[in-house]
Amino acid sequence: MFESLPGFREFYPSECSRRNHLFQVWRRTAVSFGFQEYDAPLLEPLELYVEKSGAEIVDQLFNFRDKGGREVAMRPELTPSLARMAGARANSLKRPVKWYCIGENFRYEKPQKGRLRSHYQLNCDILGEAGPGADAELIALLVAVLRALGLGADDVVVRLSDRTLWMHYLAAMGLDAASAGGVLGVIDKMERQGRDETIRKLEPWLGAEASDFLIRVEALARIRDLGALRSQLSGHGGNSEAGVLLEGRLAEWEVLLASLEALGVADMVRLDLGVVRGLAYYTGFVFEVFERGEGETRGRAVAGGGRYDHLVEKLGYPALPAVGFGLGDVVLSDLLDEKGLLPAYVSMPDVYVVAGPGDARAAALRGATALREAGYRVEYALRDTGFGRQFRFAGGSGARFAVIFGEEEVRLGAAKIRDMQSGAEEVVPVGRMLEVLGERLG
């Protein structure tokens, strides 16, 4: 006996149909925003991830050495591949580049709820536009996807933060860029660990001021509107360079929030500087989608994304500003399932063909073929068997109509169409079969 590998899923038809439901909604929504589909390799050089994605991800790579001695990794995320692809043609792509991909990603970590070794992600990215209009468009798309799946403002929230603002703020407090990066890493984990622990981790950069600093950070993380943020920050920096930068950044926020409002997604988005995101390549606005529970967020992030304006350049290509998000199927499916939003799709035929014996069966198969060529989903019993049985199959198949080619009908050059719901039957010449079915189904 064999089992599938830990953390890898098998998709029987019922699960596959649920997965495809997600994919269909993802694809349809992305296309409605004018995004174009692309795809990238599942296996990449290990190098692509080692230095570019941040050390965090590397420990959990599904990697090995191939037969040619190359160090390779199953892709843990799509962004580095995308950055390479877009970078390679950076000078010839019409901007903005709006691309999406639905693909499988892998990580080697202990499987648990919401976190498997293989999962599917919708990745959407806008490249070549540095202004907040791109961020707004991308967040609007993310919200549209969530809404299309039935999730509303009561169910989930997009927590919107800003690494640039944080960096300016930390600079205004006198931290250099390297220290600020380290401090951001601590802030990112602030929610998931105790205050004492957080203070201890801040001490290497802030020493005795760590505790006071944390109080200020916590105050910032609680802010939910731009006005409050502005007044909170106004005391910092003054006319210093950092203060001016902070002011400029707040202007960007104004544009972004106004755009989100006009795009009709503001009710799903909230300002929340408690989000920082772990990956090292993020630069500006960042966001994560969380399930809403009793006023607060809970569980694992459903989706996340943000700006990565320097990644393409770091990979050795022309500079190309970019913003993107990833939405995984595992946490999302769990959430939809909990809320009863996963339709139990079962693929049903439109027509079940019932065949009489002998010549009638041949006529029935010809009929089935004609129906299929007309675009109907058609099934019939694969072996010659009694009518009672065939009707049982027809009923079990969920078909809307049975089309009967019995000896009597075939002798008349006809077929009998039975509405499986009402039981109404009608004998029609074979030549009119498609026409009549079209009327009944239309």
Added chain:
RNA sequence: GUGGUAGUAGCUCAGUUGGUUAGAGCACUGGUUUGUGGUACCAGGGGUCGCCGGUUCAAAUCCGGUCUACCACCCCA
């Protein structure tokens, strides 16, 4: 990676203080006179009781290990 709980048919589970060929419901297959289904009735297939080892005359049952799943940490999209 660390700890806790669990593992009997495709699914949900029974299985008496260890005692013959391990059960039920659902699902599946076939049938209830070969021209009418979704209900009903009858029958059937399917399990080396997660795996390996130990204790015992005897293990689904007790013990150890291992694998897997779930939960909590660690870590993190």
